[in-house]
Amino acid sequence: MKLAIMQPTFNPWLGYFDLIDYVDEFVFLDTVQLARRSWQVRNRLKINNKEYMFSLPIKKEKSRDETILKDTRISFENYDFISKINTLLLKNYKKTKYFNELQEKILNILSYKTEYLCEYNINFIKEVSKLLDINTSFSKSSSLENLEGNKGDLILNICLNKSCKEYISALGSKEYLNKYLEKFKKNNIDIFYQDYKHPTYNQIGENFISQLGILDLLFNEGLEASKQIILKGRYFVNN
Template sequence: MGKNKLKLAIMQPTFNPWIGYFDLIDYVDEFVFLDTVQLAKRSWQVRNKLKVNNKEYMFSLPIKKEKSRDETILKDVKLSFDNYDFSLKLNSLILRNYKKARYFSELEEKIFNILSYKTEYLCEYNINFIKEISKLLNINTNFSLSSNLKNIQGNKGDLILNICINKSCSEYISALGSKDYLYKYLKKFNMKNIDIVYQYYKHPIYNQVGENFIYQLGILDLLFNEGLESSKEIMLKGRYFIDC
């Protein structure tokens, strides 16, 4: 256990994740998409931020309400196309608000192809987005799904620990937001010789179209404004991790 020095991160697949999400992917050896938990209300799985008219704007993906959200497992959530094709609306919104960004014309076709990916499942859509953006950023981390792991049970910290054990990792790299509940499981992680490391991402400032810099927008904002060559370098400037 832990001899292979594997750094592992486990996160739910979110929509248009912020810069820190991709820095976490780049930092670890393997990134597990946690698709076997319940869909949370008003979660980042279905919405994220763009800069629209110089203000923070939250774009949401429409999902089908087939049963109570408290009973819906993330991997089973379906996108809704009943009223409109959200990808067309999203592409139009981006065109209107980012066409003056320095690298928009260079990336327009690549990004719009990613956003137009066809699937009926929310998780599949988000995972495809994350993997394709990772390729553009030359991130070569291995990806896997928690739904493909056998006999993984537990809630919160126990679930994370059991995935770490399954993957034989030596370090679990966690987003800072999980610190409040993970401290209760430190002894269990220590017993399995797994260290917990927290990401304290320091958001860099970059050239951004329009007035007033807005922090923590989705990754598309960085890409359109700074281009592929500079985006990863800018992303790495905010990297900061600390041992538990």
């Protein structure tokens, strides 16, 4: 069984969905601290031929060190972010080939009603996965009992709970996971790393901008082509 564990992010990039498609089960790590100005709360769109970072407004109810991701709430008092992103998409993506075909589907996903950031992001990821015909199983770390430890120990405990034999990690986690290799080996769990090679695709406007959120790919290439484009970047390496 191949398992991946990632924080639920907003409008994730292509590599995130390739990782979901590659594994048997994908665990949303929702029991860690909120990291402000992170992919948990923002991601890139292409606006006026430039990279634009769109952020979700969150309530500042506790200090960052005390705020757990699953408990973070969206602030609807600051501004109507659903109307804002819909206006941005309409203004900047309406001339893409598949905008009219996908606008209603995407707006329905973006209009999902919940007060919690984590649930909003998870719904977005699940619904886009359905559009892409990705049938991986999903779960949340908060649904598991007796999880202990930090970083590598936490990841190992989730792997043991799920009885996986292969843990598939983002390449950026390699440095800290190297410290836990012996523990994983003792439990007969192999670690592989995703070294995603971002593909190019037909993109509206001048100059291709890489590593934007998934919405850019969907509007430019449509559902059928998007899945194949995502898979073109697939590359995994053993530890």
